[in-house]
Amino acid sequence: MSAPFGRRRLTIGGARRVGAYVVLAAPDPGGPAPEPGQFYMLAAAERWGGGEDERPFLPRAFSVLRATGTDPPTLEFMLEDVGPGTRRLGELVPGDGLWVTGPLGQGFTAPGEGRRALLCGGGVGTAPLAIWQDALLASGREAPALLGFRDGEHAEGAGLLRDARVATDDGSTGHHGPVTDLLVAELDAGTPAIVYACGPPGMLEAVRALCEARAVPAQLALESGMACGFGACFGCVVPTRDGSYVRLCVDGPVLDAELLAGVPAH
């Protein structure tokens, strides 16, 4: 279903800390329910600008973490403070205005017959896997999740999914090492799988290479710098195997791993 035309102003209904992250919730009376893997362009309605380097100016892309309830659905987003835009959004409190455009882009597609879903995420890459796990479980499938984080504080984000197995870089919680260690063990367990992954470029590239080597299909939710989110600026391109580019905002953010020769570093 298409997104409403133009940005719309929502009111923040909740803002909570989950470890190192902020989860924002905003009822969305005008919007359709998003599909798992889709994203929204967000901007604070007040004081968007005037932060570090006098930014932000453009809206920022965020995967929808969850859409709960109906009449109206409440959209949830999971944020990590990495710069002026995420910092400003992270300051929002209930009652503040939030501009949103979306849902945008192409999300995940269901596993083929006889394949089990494996969810693999890192950091804020947890977000789209939460709504996707909900959908898979609701359709009666299994959806085990493997999540990697920097440290214990970040690993609290794993609580946003059900029964996630955790790896941390510093070993403070769960497996000490990259989440791909957990993925290899699962992939080599035998049952044919399809991997759904989202996370930093290095992790996604490792997932892509592991899956390619084992001929396991994978759907990767990528990130790139975006100005518009709806195909207008041609700024968000990612190089594909055939030497051309796709716009991540309209052809992604979820791409079949097969399309890519590698996950670009930024």
Add this chain to the structure above:
Amino acid sequence: MPSFCGLELEHPIVNGSGTYDVIAARRAFGEALIESFPFSAFVSKTITLEPRAGNPPPRLFETPAGLINSIGLPNKGLQGYLERDLPELAALPVPLITNVMGSTAAEIAALLEAVDDRDEIAAVELNVSCPNVRTGLDIGADPRELAAVLDAVRRRTSKPLIVKLTPNTADVALVAEAAEASGADAVSLINTLRAFAPAVGPDAVAGEAWLGGGTGGLSGPAIRAVALAQVSAVARRVTIPVVGMGGVQSGAHAAQMLGAGATLVAVGTESFRDPAAGARIRDELRDFSAKSGSFAR
């Protein structure tokens, strides 16, 4: 109702070339886009003779109140545009202006001829922010160079010809005069200002570029004051209509462009912040005009 190059338009707000892909936007927003179409004419992105992939990423850099882009004019090429995009663009509820660019007079002539054949296209905009392959200088940076090219190609189309000037020149009004003398029916400005985005991040090396294409072009509110100065300088020196753009974000800004002498106002970067910005600016301008009476149209 502005009259522009023989077109009777519903209102003065159009899009800046390369800042709105209606085909992609329709996929995202459906028929609501068409029903409340923001622009009174639609300007295509720049089309070249051969397809172009565009520049390697990163292509975007955010600045204080602005954006530096180094997109590199990706497009399907003339044939791809005519065969695949034109049918859908022709079905829009507003006239279509096709923007073209070539690096030699022969290339531009071929583009103008191809466009001239198509009734679906109401007017042509010629992007002259393109280096001449012989001299390396932007065709639109030098009045004599531009005049020579326009004199060679102007008769290849009977459609209205808008010359999209480059702001990266010593005296844009002089270039605009040359465009008028060589048969332009209108001029549009400003295109993006040449700009450099320094590498950022933990591994950044001072002096290195952030953008994959090296340098880029600055747009958005950061350039509005420059745009107003250039539009007004040009409007005072030519008798043909002027399309003003650069950082327009509101009806008040659009009124300022009209006040500087523009007949139409284009919205570019602001559409990235809100896909329906053009419609809002159109409505704000209408209210503004009704109140002040000064731009009643």
